[in-house]
Amino acid sequence: TTKIRIGIAGYGNLGRGVESALxxxxxMELVGVFTRREPGQLKxxxxxxxxxxxxxxxxxxxxxxxxxxxxxxxxxxxxGPALAALFNTVDSFDTHAKVPxxxxxxxxxxxxxGNTAIISVGWDPGLFSxxxxxxxxxxxxxxxxxFWGKGxxxxxxxxVRRVPGVKAGVQYTLPVPEAVERVRNGELPQLSTREKHKRxxxxxxxxxxxxxAVEQAIVTMPDYFADYDTTVNFLDxxxxxxxxxxxxxxxxxxxSGTTGQGNTQVVEYSLKLQSNPExxxxxxxxxxxxxxxxxxxxxxxAKSVLDVPPGxxxxxxxxxxxxxxx
Ligand code: NDP
Numbered sequence: 418t419t420k421i422r423i424g425i426a427g428y429g430n431l432g433r434g435v436e437s438a439l440x441x442x443x444x445m446e447l448v449g450v451f452t453r454r455e456p457g458q459l460k461x462x463x464x465x466x467x468x469x470x471x472x473x474x475x476x477x478x479x480x481x482x483x484x485x486x487x488x489x490x491x492x493x494x495x496x497g498p499a500l501a502a503l504f505n506t507v508d509s510f511d512t513h514a515k516v517p518x519x520x521x522x523x524x525x526x527x528x529x530x531g532n533t534a535i536i537s538v539g540w541d542p543g544l545f546s547x548x549x550x551x552x553x554x555x556x557x558x559x560x561x562x563x564f565w566g567k568g569x570x571x572x573x574x575x576x577v578r579r580v581p582g583v584k585a586g587v588q589y590t591l592p593v594p595e596a597v598e599r600v601r602n603g604e605l606p607q608l609s610t611r612e613k614h615k616r617x618x619x620x621x622x623x624x625x626x627x628x629x630a631v632e633q634a635i636v637t638m639p640d641y642f643a644d645y646d647t648t649v650n651f652l653d654x655x656x657x658x659x660x661x662x663x664x665x666x667x668x669x670x671x672x673s674g675t676t677g678q679g680n681t682q683v684v685e686y687s688l689k690l691q692s693n694p695e696x697x698x699x700x701x702x703x704x705x706x707x708x709x710x711x712x713x714x715x716x717x718x719a720k721s722v723l724d725v726p727p728g729x730x731x732x733x734x735x736x737x738x739x740x741x742x743x
Contacts, residue, residue: 559674
């Protein structure tokens with residue numbers, strides 16, 4: 418059997434994660450990494466060729482699925498639709514509010530080209546979305562709760578670093594244990610933003626900066642921190658590097674409800690991730706297999722994780738899966 422030929426578009430944390438995940442999947446091979454930077458600048462983990470993204474057109478017919486590893490904010494809105502016109506694609510677009518318009522834009526270029534494009538793959542959106550769907554379909558009377566953390570939030574860390582007087586810093590999101598406990602008990606609580614999560618910042622000050630002013634600017638920042646209980650810890654650069662370089666994340670989706678005769682049912686799906694990008698990349702790779710198969714079945718256009726039959730994610734045949742997993 419021939420291997421599924423994979424390309425990687427964009428080589429950041431996610432791109433590197435995809436490269437290492439492919440090494441764990443014997444039915445796939447990496448054809449090349451495509452970048453907007455000078456290809457000679459990139460240092461890969463392995464020895465696949467690095468090419469400029471402007472030359473990617475020459476690879477039509479040589480790549481079965483292109484895994485898009487660009488950022489959701491600026492890269493994917495442009496690259497998603499453009500590259501879905503040329504290849505089957507998988508991406509991790511995670512701006513939840515803009516998923517419907519992104520889906521439309523990708524669909525408009527993938528469908529006429531006969532390509533299959535699975536969008537918003539990862540864990541949230543992604544595996545968490547699937548579990549929210551299972552929860553509400555099976556327990557129509559109830560509520561769904563998503564808690565994130567403990568995890569490093571890229572967006573909130575960026576916001577902290579933009580505060581005047583801040584030299585470097587990171588931000589962690591943490592679920593509030595009391596809230597999680599009530600949900601797990603099946604109490605169906607109404608929880609405000611502040612009651613569900615808290616935020617914790619680790620900040621290195623610029624020389625001469627006023628710690629109290631920096632702390633005040635962070636905890637009152639609208640949209641990012643004002644609606645949460647936020648603690649700010651100050652530390653030196655060396656400690657930041659030593660203790661806060663990793664990108665852990667995780668969280669849980671809980672559906673709690675009552676079935677027909679009034680019995681309380683609680684369903685939970687949980688992730689504890691030492692590396693967010695490495696895990697997200699592993700999900701992208703499994704969905705690349707599904708994108709290839711869907712395309713071979715003639716199912717072109719944009720799809721989300723909710724549209725993909727789960728068996729297509731596995732390298733095993735449907736018969737083998739029935740025997741082993743049912
Ligand atoms: P990065 O910032 O590491 O990479 C994004 C892009 O920036 C790369 O594709 C690369 O493009 C470019 N880039 C990377 N490093 C450099 C550099 N040193 N100098 C210049 N350009 C660089 O982002 P991540 O890989 O961490 O994350 C990508 C996206 O994944 C996030 O925006 C997020 O939306 C999404 N995500 C989704 C999750 C989910 O569950 N759905 C979970 C986690 C992340 P190029 O090679 O072309 O220059």
